[in-house]
Amino acid sequence: MDLTLRINRNTGLKGLTFWGQWALAQCFIVSLLFILAEQHTGTVEFYYRMCTMLAVLASVPAYTFSGAYRKRDNYLTGLGRLLMGWSMTMAGLTFIAFICKADELFSRQVILDWAVYGFLGQALLYAPLHAFSKYYQRSRKSEHKTLIVGTGELALGLAKKLSEHENLPLVGLVSNGTLPALDADAPRVVGDQENLLELIKRHDIRRLYITLSLSEAAKIEAMYVDLLDANVDVVWVPDLNSLTLLNHSVKVVDGLPAIYLNESPLTSRPTAALSKSLMEKSVALLAIILLSPVLLLISLAVKLSSPGPVFFKQDRHGWNGKVIQVWKFRSMRVHDDRDVKQASRNDSRITAVGRFIRRTSLDELPQLFNVLQGHMALVGPRPHAVAHNNYYSGKILAYMARHRIKPGITGLAQISGCRGETDTLDKMEKRVEIDLKYINNWSLWLDVKILVKTPFTLLSKDIY
Numbered sequence: 001m002d003l004t005l006r007i008n009r010n011t012g013l014k015g016l017t018f019w020g021q022w023a024l025a026q027c028f029i030v031s032l033l034f035i036l037a038e039q040h041t042g043t044v045e046f047y048y049r050m051c052t053m054l055a056v057l058a059s060v061p062a063y064t065f066s067g068a069y070r071k072r073d074n075y076l077t078g079l080g081r082l083l084m085g086w087s088m089t090m091a092g093l094t095f096i097a098f099i100c101k102a103d104e105l106f107s108r109q110v111i112l113d114w115a116v117y118g119f120l121g122q123a124l125l126y127a128p129l130h131a132f133s134k135y136y137q138r139s140r141k142s143e144h145k146t147l148i149v150g151t152g153e154l155a156l157g158l159a160k161k162l163s164e165h166e167n168l169p170l171v172g173l174v175s176n177g178t179l180p181a182l183d184a185d186a187p188r189v190v191g192d193q194e195n196l197l198e199l200i201k202r203h204d205i206r207r208l209y210i211t212l213s214l215s216e217a218a219k220i221e222a223m224y225v226d227l228l229d230a231n232v233d234v235v236w237v238p239d240l241n242s243l244t245l246l247n248h249s250v251k252v253v254d255g256l257p258a259i260y261l262n263e264s265p266l267t268s269r270p271t272a273a274l275s276k277s278l279m280e281k282s283v284a285l286l287a288i289i290l291l292s293p294v295l296l297l298i299s300l301a302v303k304l305s306s307p308g309p310v311f312f313k314q315d316r317h318g319w320n321g322k323v324i325q326v327w328k329f330r331s332m333r334v335h336d337d338r339d340v341k342q343a344s345r346n347d348s349r350i351t352a353v354g355r356f357i358r359r360t361s362l363d364e365l366p367q368l369f370n371v372l373q374g375h376m377a378l379v380g381p382r383p384h385a386v387a388h389n390n391y392y393s394g395k396i397l398a399y400m401a402r403h404r405i406k407p408g409i410t411g412l413a414q415i416s417g418c419r420g421e422t423d424t425l426d427k428m429e430k431r432v433e434i435d436l437k438y439i440n441n442w443s444l445w446l447d448v449k450i451l452v453k454t455p456f457t458l459l460s461k462d463i464y
Contacts, residue, residue, distance in 0.1 A: 380408025
């Protein structure tokens with residue numbers, strides 16, 4: 001697990017980069033539509049003005065979701081993200097026009113020209129702005145000669161990340177008096193902490209990272225007092241390797257620095273969480289409509305296969321540990337379920353129809369209704385039976401932390417091969433590890449990739 005705290009950068013240069021380029025792009029596309037409408041009709045009708053307003057509003061979630069204007073992207077990747085954001089914006093406008101029966105008000109030629117030339121214009125604007133952002137970033141970072149106080153695992157990991165992702169000129173490491181055995185490719189040790197002020201002056205250091213542990217808080221405080229007059233930026237990266245962190249970040253709460261050790265992605269990024277919920281409920285509703293004949297056929301087959309209800313509803317833990325009822329097509333004969341025994345290979349309880357729908361994962365389709373109810377998501381950690389959670393929570397570290405996000409019909413663990421019966425503790429530990437990895441790296445784009453990959457894993461040999 002990556003134990004280097006991720007700094008929340010929704011403000012500052014990152015925010016300026018996105019909103020600055022976004023604002024210029026919106027000014028361009030609004031002006032372009034006005035010019036096209038003026039040329040076509042001689043005036044700009046009200047519905048064209050309304051269209052530009054909706055386009056600007058729709059572009060915010062669309063461009064955010066697509067990751068447009070990311071600083072680290074190369075030019076071609078940036079164009080791809082820009083095309084995705086613009087396409088999503090146009091698709092949203094088309095959907096709104098269709099629902100409102102307003103599509104006949106617009107000239108198809110005007111809209112087509114707007115779509116094509118709108119993207120080309122944004123691409124041309126993106127080139128110099130992207131180049132300037134890269135140049136400005138490199139020029140500022142070249143001025144920040146850096147030292148890292150510490151020679152432990154965290155210090156070496158931080159040095160690697162600064163070199164790979166931040167491109168900061170790292171002078172070296174500062175030891176605490178004992179010189180550890182470092183690999184040949186590790187940064188050099190330039191001195192010890194007793195001579196820190198002298199090292200800063202000698203190497204013209206502009207930024208200092210402190211990677212000492214919490215147990216050395218007194219030493220950190222004394223060091224910081226000495227550094228106040230050193231004209232150097234001081235960044236403390238706490239050594240939290242002994243902790244299991246979940247969606248961790250550093251933020252500012254009314255001027256006070258706050259380290260978030262454990263936070264649900266749904267509460268840390270409410271706007272993105274709302275986008276996830278709206279996207280998944282829309283997809284679930286569309287899937288139910290399109291698959292309704294299949295749902296009816298499976299319902300009939302289950303009903304005729306053995307006596308009992310069509311749906312099997314089981315109590316499972318949902319978001320924040322709340323107990324929910326998860327729906328599935330019944331694939332087993334009605335039996336006493338007090339022991340909540342997991343299905344196994346050649347399980348005698350499974351019906352012939354049940355074996356087929358389990359093998360093809362069609363038994364999971366009723367969970368689309370759970371998504372509409374808001375109890376589940378399309379993508380997230382798979383919900384386990386309450387009895388299984390009670391059993392594993394005392395045996396696997398941070399087991400219940402997987403419930404800090406809504407459970408899903410599919411998830412990162414499922415497309416990574418962790419499907420089927422967890423008949424050993426190692427298998428469940430692996431599944432929990434991947435679930436926590438999903439929570440720590442959650443994004444809408446990751447959800448889309450998981451959804452795309454899921455159909456290719458449905459015929460796994462571990463499903464029964």
